[in-house]
Amino acid sequence: MNSQCERRMNNVGGRRPIWLAGPRSGSFRGAARVLTQLVLILIAESSVVMAADEPAAGQGAGGIPTRITLRSSHFALRTDLPRPEAEETLSRMEASLKQAVRYWRREPRGQIACYVVDDLNHWPDSALPHPLARVWVGGVGGATISEFTNVQGKIRVKATVYALARPGIAEHEVIHAYCYQTFGEGGPDWYKEGMAQLVSLHAADAARVGCPEELVRVLDKSSPNRIRDLLQEGRFTRDISHAFGALLANRSDPHRHVPMSDWTGQNAETLRLAERHYVRSWALCHMLLCNPNYAARFRALGDSFLTKGRDSFDTAFASVSEEMAFEYAFFLDHVDVGYRVDLCRWDWQKRFFTLDEQELVSVRIEAARGFQASGLKLQAGHRYGYATTGSWGTSAERPATDASGDLHGSGRMVGAVMSKYQLDEPFELGQQGEFVAATSGNLYLRCRDAWNQLHDNQGTIHVRFAPPSKRGR
């Protein structure tokens, strides 16, 4: 027997979301087994309660809203929300599930039980199957617990979602519940948490719509940006898992649920410390899913996580690890609302030549892209001539310009030299001219515009490089 649970935190104001993954293996395994048993017993009790409970919305005694159950083929939603809001929540959960099916391409298995709580005071312990439900909802924001049972040799997974009735929380938990109920797996922490957030925010369209505001707002750009650090964190929710185990074990009354009063400032701090990893996981998943250089590998890796339970990140990305590390760091440096990972992908396949190897190098540069490979390999101290034809513009409204751009420098052609995956400071080019290479390396070019506003750019510029004496020949 095994047990999984996921949690997501969102403060009540909804400004700083946090995502958490729960017990999985190692030292917590023993506690997880206990958890699962508790879940099973309490679920059996609560199913009786639910069957006998009032089915319709309305006001109970003392003006406290009664709880209602809405059912669809995918969900049994139990909530204290008024019926119109409950229906709205259910439709958001359905939309989230639809995105999961669209991405992972497998129909969901079974019905997912969900407890969506507007006010914990409306819920006696008997109405919440899990003894940690109160702290999950009140302290964390949301959790999904999966019970694994062996039914005549077949492993069945039943996922139950607990979520505070705030936009985004139930949708996130639904992704966890779908993964566990459908595949029996969620992948490593960085994958399941990053993807739960990404997919619940409509991953299928992520590349087209750009980086969402929710991610940009919580992303801490100041700390180091290495993928390795994120992967090596492994189970970055271990501390909070232990905290939940302790809350359960140290209850003053083992017959009652863990009350919110047991949730300490230290528990909240443990959650806060994990926040950075959740956001970084989301950012990494966004970058890998939206970047055509890695999207296919990332999908295959995810499929192997979910269907084979295998963690093979290094194998999947071994041949492109340096390129990927560069692009992830570049993404974190430049990301803003609307930043398009697909448009800013780097061309790693293009071959570069010095002017000794090839007398003339020519390339077409699109305005609606980030830095693009010129094919020219610069040698420090050498002088280069270039000439351009064509026009481009940095928005649909602004008039097109040549590669000199407008009076404010927008639309000007800019170059940057990359060597050993290090990018030098960009320098200005223009419609035509000469320059001396400050460093050796591969030259990349772009049309200058805000990094998060490339999608509406128009036009291309054709550039030719030659030694100054031969320019224009």
Ligand SMILES: [Zn+2]
């Ligand atoms: Zn989560």
